[in-house]
Amino acid sequence: xxxxxxxxxxxxxxxxKQAVYQNLDERYVIHGERYxxxxxxxxxxxxxxxxxxxxxxxxxxxxxxxxxxxxxGLEEGKECIIIGTxxxxxxxxxxxxxxxxxxxxxxxxxxxHNFMHxxxxxxxxxxxxxVKLAGTFLAPSVYVTGIVVALHGKETSDGDFFVQDVLExxxxxxxxxxxxLREDKHVVFISGLSVGSSMFNPLQFQLLVDxxxxxxGDENEQSIASQIVRVVIAGNSVQISQGILSGQTLAPKxxxxxTEPIKEFDISLIQLAAAMPVDIMPGPSDPAxxxxxQQPLHRCLFPGASVYNTFLSCTNPxxxxxxDVLFLGTSxxxxxxxxxxxxxxxxxxxxERTLKWRHLAPTAPNTLGCYPYTxxxxxxxxxxxxxxxxxxxxxxETRLLQGPEKQLLRLICIPRFCETGVAVVAY
Amino acid sequence: MASAGGIRGFYREKxxxxxxxxxxxxxxxxxxxCSPVLKSAHVQGQEKExxxxxxxxxxxMRYGPCLGLTRTExxxxxxxxxxxxxxxxxxxxxxxxxxxALECLWEGRV
Numbered sequence: 001x002x003x004x005x006x007x008x009x010x011x012x013x014x015x016x017k018q019a020v021y022q023n024l025d026e027r028y029v030i031h032g033e034r035y036x037x038x039x040x041x042x043x044x045x046x047x048x049x050x051x052x053x054x055x056x057x058x059x060x061x062x063x064x065x066x067x068x069x070x071x072x073g074l075e076e077g078k079e080c081i082i083i084g085t086x087x088x089x090x091x092x093x094x095x096x097x098x099x100x101x102x103x104x105x106x107x108x109x110x111x112x113h114n115f116m117h118x119x120x121x122x123x124x125x126x127x128x129x130x131v132k133l134a135g136t137f138l139a140p141s142v143y144v145t146g147i148v149v150a151l152h153g154k155e156t157s158d159g160d161f162f163v164q165d166v167l168e169x170x171x172x173x174x175x176x177x178x179x180x181l182r183e184d185k186h187v188v189f190i191s192g193l194s195v196g197s198s199m200f201n202p203l204q205f206q207l208l209v210d211x212x213x214x215x216x217g218d219e220n221e222q223s224i225a226s227q228i229v230r231v232v233i234a235g236n237s238v239q240i241s242q243g244i245l246s247g248q249t250l251a252p253k254x255x256x257x258x259t260e261p262i263k264e265f266d267i268s269l270i271q272l273a274a275a276m277p278v279d280i281m282p283g284p285s286d287p288a289x290x291x292x293x294q295q296p297l298h299r300c301l302f303p304g305a306s307v308y309n310t311f312l313s314c315t316n317p318x319x320x321x322x323x324d325v326l327f328l329g330t331s332x333x334x335x336x337x338x339x340x341x342x343x344x345x346x347x348x349x350x351x352e353r354t355l356k357w358r359h360l361a362p363t364a365p366n367t368l369g370c371y372p373y374t375x376x377x378x379x380x381x382x383x384x385x386x387x388x389x390x391x392x393x394x395x396x397e398t399r400l401l402q403g404p405e406k407q408l409l410r411l412i413c414i415p416r417f418c419e420t421g422v423a424v425v426a427y
Numbered sequence: 428m429a430s431a432g433g434i435r436g437f438y439r440e441k442x443x444x445x446x447x448x449x450x451x452x453x454x455x456x457x458x459x460x461c462s463p464v465l466k467s468a469h470v471q472g473q474e475k476e477x478x479x480x481x482x483x484x485x486x487x488m489r490y491g492p493c494l495g496l497t498r499t500e501x502x503x504x505x506x507x508x509x510x511x512x513x514x515x516x517x518x519x520x521x522x523x524x525x526x527x528a529l530e531c532l533w534e535g536r537v
Contacts, residue, residue, distance in 0.1 A: 036495055036496075037495060038494065038495025038496065039492075039494060039495055041491075041492040041494065041495075042491065042492060042495060042496065045491035045492055046491070046508075049491070049508055127488045127489070127491075128488065372495075374495065374496055374500070374504070375500075375504045375507070
């Protein structure tokens with residue numbers, strides 16, 4: 001793709017670099033799935049089944065001398081290993097039954113952002129039964145409902161399971177990427193544009209678009225811009241004010257307020273799509289479905305940009321390969337939910353934990369909306385990505401993570417553009 | 428019949444003396460879903476056996492919860508997952524005539 005310099009003097013021609021792209025969103029697309037009124041027990045079953053097979057293969061290397069039991073097969077005082085799904089009993093977690101059990105006046109009006117409480121305790125569950133976990137080895141503040149682990153311990157006299165050690169699945173294997181140092185290629189991540197909200201600054205966004213497409217700056221800037229091979233917009237691109245979304249019929253003047261943010265965004269997208277490949281992911285505030293995996297935003301929303309073949313509407317979570325480098329990321333719902341129900345020193349630690357548990361969104365379907373799959377759990381991470389990104393976070397953070405089997409990956413937290421004006425460029 | 432004892436235990440009737448009659452299959456008297464269709468006793472016996480076998484398959488915890496899936500779907504899923512579901516259940520499902528037998532035990536009742 002060409003990107004000619006606009007200016008006087010001897011025009012220098014920069015060709016935009018290209019990279020081989022492969023979209024791996026197939027597992028997140030819901031097509032052909034018939035909803036027959038099934039409940040979420042099926043997805044938990046498939047999750048437990050796959051993770052249990054995995055953990056069963058890892059247990060012999062961890063503690064080969066101990067037997068693996070089902071929870072009903074526990075014998076008192078005997079040391080063994082159990083594998084199951086973890087459930088965290090939280091006192092402050094809001095339940096729909098609270099509306100019926102408590103008086104309305106005693107329900108606190110301010111909902112806490114984090115539902116943790118010192119009295120939270122963990123329970124392990126498999127098909128045969130559940131057992132409460134005792135002991136101080138496992139800190140409830142670290143774990144959430146929905147992860148599958150193997151525990152070493154023994155049953156106590158009051159029926160609890162005293163935990164002595166824990167085995168998580170660990171980072172998945174990574175396909176080694178051949179280090180190609182010939183060319184420098186960049187990927188730009190933007191998130192949280194919130195076109196249509198009061199915090200959106202059109203000038204700032206236009207500046208970004210101009211810079212990325214190469215219409216700004218001198219030769220140095222443009223040579224940097226020509227190395228950008230892809231733009232990934234990770235969610236929350238538009239924000240439609242809540243007042244109009246109440247479900248009542250709209251007056252004609254209000255109808256234009258509904259579509260204005262998307263039209264404005266489409267205009268900027270045309271500029272971007274004309275210059276380079278763009279991937280757009282839906283986020284919590286975008287006009288897409290609520291439950292994960294969010295399906296791609298429909299083409300009719302972007303009449304201008306969808307004409308270009310460089311424009312690609314993707315699912316959330318989004319997985320793709322660029323020159324054999326595996327990228328995996330979400331628009332933030334999974335990490336935000338983790339931060340409501342557990343504790344960590346920063347968001348990157350949450351991301352690391354999801355990789356160690358090999359599950360993108362362990363709290364789905366418990367507290368995060370999720371499609372009730374019957375035969376698969378698409379959020380299981382099978383191969384370790386080289387770049388793992390999360391959008392709509394408070395600030396920009398990044399870390400290089402090294403795994404025990406020579407996995408190397410970069411974790412990126414993409415901040416909200418409307419608040420910080422920061423876009424992330426990854427090499 | 429070599430059964431795991433799950434379903435038969437629900438419907439077992441105990442009588443304190445009194446008139447003894449030859450005890451029929453335990454669920455046949457208590458089962459509300461039995462439709463009074465005129466068939467020969469032999470065919471009826473076979474059908475009940477097949478139905479019992481399918482209910483055992485439904486209740487088997489190894490293949491996961493049975494709600495929300497047809498029995499065929501659940502059997503196929505178990506086969507794909509490598510759980511080795513028994514082939515005679517598949518045989519019954521393939522040649523069963525009534526559509527009610529294809530749905531799991533709790534379909535429509537829960």
